[in-house]
Amino acid sequence: MTQFADVVIDDHFVRVGGKSYAINKINSVEIRGLTKKGSSAYPLLWVLAAVLLFAAIAGEAKGVSIFLAIIAALFGLRSWSKRHSVTTYSLFLVTSSGEAQAFASQNGSEINLMRQRIESAIAKAA
Template structure:
């Protein structure tokens, strides 16, 4: 998405916002809360496969290896989902007298906060010019 901010407009892709119509800027931090149940299920499957591997030592090497391979795969998927659930999405909202609009979203905290600072600087410049 192409983003630019000048003293008159903040442009986010195809959407343009007049700086003089923006009353405030807000950043919201959003975490994915839907992954908890899936993570728990995958963790239980990993545990069951690992326990099954240790219980099947008398069944032969191939059986143990199969259970351990399954436990490793589900263990890795569980770890990857845990890491992904820690990610935060940063959303930039522009508030006008009429409404609020989500203008931008990124995983990069620095990008969103920098963009907020640029919009606020343009708002300050515009308000000084109106006096």
């Protein structure tokens, strides 16, 4: 038996939350990735970082200037990090009654491990 965040896989069932899929009824397993472009809509953080940076440069007290520069850098990094794309991987189980999305995660290796475990259980059942 293998257990992930909300998924339990054994030789007979895949249990996702409150739903169970019988291993011998699963025809195929598919992983799909959906990449959403990151948001660059954080202008307030950029403006705040710029204002703090200018205040740090114009400041006469060295300790305050360093503190403002560090805060400006943190705001800039936070805004920059939100620009990156995020991929969500979905595990789909295809059964004779149709297709169902069993689990979604941003952790691609976790989804691949689930797929391998399910395929292994299907091979044992065959």
